[in-house]
Amino acid sequence: MPYNLKSQLIKEFSHGFFLRRGGSSEGEFESLNCDLKSSDHESKVLENRALVAKTLEIESRNLITLKQVHSSKVINIERPVPSNSIEGDAMVTSKEGICLGILTADCAPILLAENKNRIVGIIHAGWRGALDSVLENTVRAMTELGAEKEQIAAVIGPCIQRENYEVGPEFLDRFLSKDPKYRKHFTIDNNMQIWFDLPALILERLTVIGIKTTENLAKCTFALSNDFFSHRRNQKNNLGDCGRMISTIKI
Template sequence: MTLEILTADSLSPLRHGFFTRSGGASSGIFSGLNCGPGSSDQSETVRTNRARVAQAMTLDAAALVTPNQVHSANVATLDTCPPTGSPPPQADAMVTAKQGIILGILTADCQPVLFADHASGVIGAAHAGWRGALDGILENTLAAMEALGASRASTCAVIGPCISQRAYEVGPEFLEEFMDHDTGYSRFFANGRDGRYQFDLPGFGLHRLRAAGIAEASWTGHCTYSDPRLFFSYRRSVHEGQADYGRLISAIRL
């Protein structure tokens, strides 16, 4: 099966992609392009999937770097690819100004965000769940890009497939945590059923990116929860009583 890859005009001509689950070697609940080494999928199958991603990015599998994501606001700056077999960076975003490195982010409802400053030749990739976005992962990615010579006034960012507001039900304590930061964040919540709320994760991500002063920010408009043919979803796997879930990959390179 052919890989099905979503791209964005603002990131072109850089090679990049928000990879769907189509075209992978995994089976069962991981059916398709599961790229998560942390899943309980067969390790060799995950390596095969990741090699297909690297091939689509026209580099070897060793060039594909995905961090150990921990819902933090930490950013790793890469000058080279980590040696084969070494631990990946413990961070939720990566930036580089070097060619030959594929920055990859794994998600299954959280926001994958790809960044590029075409003028300076600096790129970034971030994993932005609600916690990371609230704690500043997007702004920290831009700051790390600036340290490499980028300008946020010429940087674009694209949020890939993630869970949409209609599928993201949260409790009142979730709303309260956001309100403790800024009461204006209430606009990212809609009233739901039984005293619960619907949270607009990509809307919040776009707000934080635009408030940070970048040139352009957009969302592909794809909901991971709502399209099981194309996307893995952690929340959908929980609702369906599955034991685990696949991880989507989003990637960019110079």
């Protein structure tokens, strides 16, 4: 049975940050791998997605995922579309029965919900998306559907945390060239190693946008190998491809 984490901030909506446990995949994809682009057996991935849909009490065709490309593109989903048929890294909807899904394995899944007007959004935010405008674009798309910005709540799900996100000086320079204030999201230790705090950057950007109700689950995908896939962990240990967790929200 699939397991997922939930937030009281968005309890009015069916949602979940699914763990890697409770599926049928094996090896580095054990066990709830939901990524159709991975080198896992497609039949296993489809079985896993069906398990997620069953847990959410929806039809599999109503579980929508995108072809994620680390962009700032947001898609308004009005009806079921084939998974991975549209490029983008965020979705919004005001339609009941549509379940938005994002796949991650270190990047941050972000669920957004506005209960007054019943509008939801979901974001795949790596450092590129967070640095660019995927957060702003998603909030704007929700308001265009009728959401009131001050009523939106945002929850950051499991992702890589600062203590395991080592980066190089060129990575730091990229951020500082955009805004020197981003320096506060980096820690340089006594060995001159640089560590990046992705959730802190996201929380700051959300605050600047005007989202006042936020939560960070603070679960590290790199550190908690029994619960989460981690691209960086697999690469560090020369383990090749890994699976992807799915995070979902629906009205």
